Amino acid sequence: METVATSVAVIGMRHLDDAEFDRWVRLLEERTGVIVPPERKPFLETGLRRRMRETGHTRFDAYYDELFDGARGAMEWACLVDHLTVHETHFFRHLPSIELIRDEWLPGWLDSAAPDVSLHALSVGCSTGEEAYSLALMLDVELARVAPSRRFGVTATDVSQAALVLARAAEYPMRRLAEIPVAYRGGVELLPDGESFRIMDRLRKRIGFACVNLLHASRAPLRKLDIIFCQNVLIYFARERRGEMLDALVGLLQPNGLLVLGPGEAPGWSHPQMRRVGGRQTLAYLRNTERDPA
Ligand SMILES: C[S@@+](CC[C@H](N)C(=O)[O-])C[C@H]1O[C@@H](n2cnc3c(N)ncnc32)[C@H](O)[C@@H]1O
Numbered sequence: 517m518e519t520v521a522t523s524v525a526v527i528g529m530r531h532l533d534d535a536e537f538d539r540w541v542r543l544l545e546e547r548t549g550v551i552v553p554p555e556r557k558p559f560l561e562t563g564l565r566r567r568m569r570e571t572g573h574t575r576f577d578a579y580y581d582e583l584f585d586g587a588r589g590a591m592e593w594a595c596l597v598d599h600l601t602v603h604e605t606h607f608f609r610h611l612p613s614i615e616l617i618r619d620e621w622l623p624g625w626l627d628s629a630a631p632d633v634s635l636h637a638l639s640v641g642c643s644t645g646e647e648a649y650s651l652a653l654m655l656d657v658e659l660a661r662v663a664p665s666r667r668f669g670v671t672a673t674d675v676s677q678a679a680l681v682l683a684r685a686a687e688y689p690m691r692r693l694a695e696i697p698v699a700y701r702g703g704v705e706l707l708p709d710g711e712s713f714r715i716m717d718r719l720r721k722r723i724g725f726a727c728v729n730l731l732h733a734s735r736a737p738l739r740k741l742d743i744i745f746c747q748n749v750l751i752y753f754a755r756e757r758r759g760e761m762l763d764a765l766v767g768l769l770q771p772n773g774l775l776v777l778g779p780g781e782a783p784g785w786s787h788p789q790m791r792r793v794g795g796r797q798t799l800a801y802l803r804n805t806e807r808d809p810a
Pocket residue numbers: 547548549550601602603604605606609640641642643644647673674675676679728729730731746747748749752
């Protein structure tokens with residue numbers, strides 16, 4: 517029989533009132549930078565409920581308090597964050613950005629970088645891996661064509677551990693194969709089940725996935741990068757914060773390094789060390805060639 521306490525708890529579970537919603541929004545923003553506007557309340561509530569069902573919680577407030585309970589709270593937060601962030605992604609999601617790298621940036625980089633230097637790219641907010649694999653599939657083909665001795669590596673980061681597990685597995689349903697241009701499908705293999713494909717080991721080995729919060733990217737042990745690809749992440753951040761995040765990414769770029777954002781993702785942002793490159797279909801910046809002052 518349902519006790520009074522349980523029925524109150526169930527009612528609490530059913531309704532996230534405005535004050536509680538604000539509290540959750542603040543927590544998410546403090547910890548990830550992501551903001552949830554009021555019209556996205558159902559998204560936040562659904563994500564919370566899903567995780568609370570998994571953990572047997574019935575009250576939003578009790579669950580909230582548990583997230584501050586030392587290491588246990590930190591572990592629970594790591595699971596919850598996956599339910600509160602948007603992971604939608606595709607292979608070659610924004611083709612003009614890939615073409616900009618391939619046709620405009622790469623030839624110049626190959627001319628200027630010493631022959632033994634390898635190329636390093638970063639995919640920020642990589643979700644389930646498609647963005648990082650798109651870069652790798654393209655670089656694999658293009659470097660083999662014009663500079664076969666060049667090596668490359670991709671680091672891909674996200675705040676969601678669950679997304680990273682899928683990214684590392686590198687297996688995708690067959691219908692997603694159509695997202696990959698035919699010229700870049702050489703790096704995938706069809707699986708015996710006939711329903712899925714996988715990124716080949718030789719490419720997977722070139723990609724390192726890591727759980728890094730973009731808010732702390734400047735402190736992450738990342739090497740200086742030639743390409744930073746950051747699309748469809750900053751759109752979830754408050755405008756004021758986007759500039760700080762972009763400034764931090766600039767600090768991770770090599771001279772002549774390329775920062776590729778999604779069109780419209782950095783309104784009004786500029787940086788003394790960066791200049792806009794590419795056409796109107798893309799939003800990309802090249803870092804100037806002067807090194808940081810020591
Ligand atoms: C919509 S997906 C974008 C995926 C991919 N970049 C693309 O454009 O297809 C946004 C990703 O950003 C991640 N994300 C959100 N806040 C983050 C943060 N503070 N640090 C790192 N990743 C974050 C989410 O977990 C999610 O996987």
